[in-house]
Amino acid sequence: MTMTAKREYRRRSDEERIAELEARIEAVKHRMLQKDRPDEAVLNQIPKLQRNLRKFAQLAMSHGRSDLANSTLAFLAGLDRMRDNGFEGVPRRGRGADSAARSEDEED
Numbered sequence: 106m107t108m109t110a111k112r113e114y115r116r117r118s119d120e121e122r123i124a125e126l127e128a129r130i131e132a133v134k135h136r137m138l139q140k141d142r143p144d145e146a147v148l149n150q151i152p153k154l155q156r157n158l159r160k161f162a163q164l165a166m167s168h169g170r171s172d173l174a175n176s177t178l179a180f181l182a183g184l185d186r187m188r189d190n191g192f193e194g195v196p197r198r199g200r201g202a203d204s205a206a207r208s209e210d211e212e213d
């Protein structure tokens with residue numbers, strides 16, 4: 106009968122435990138901020154939309170409609186980019202503060 110060696114345990118230092126807890130606190134804070142976003146409901150639906158659009162692109166490719174497949178994949182890439190930029194990164198159309206300031210400069 107062979108005896109296996111006892112397993113050695115290494116006790117974490119207080120600094121290591123504190124660093125781990127601080128990292129967990131930061132992760133929880135980040136999750137809380139994500140839940141408070143005004144567009145959270147929209148962001149939760151994006152994976153479902155992407156899955157359906159990928160299926161559609163594959164169907165279009167298998168039926169010889171590469172134009173539809175390419176357009177769908179381009180839309181998906183744009184959707185990913187907009188999602189990653191966040192709510193503040195979405196450009197607005199129409200007369201915003203920038204165009205109003207330009208209009209005032211043109212009148213002078």
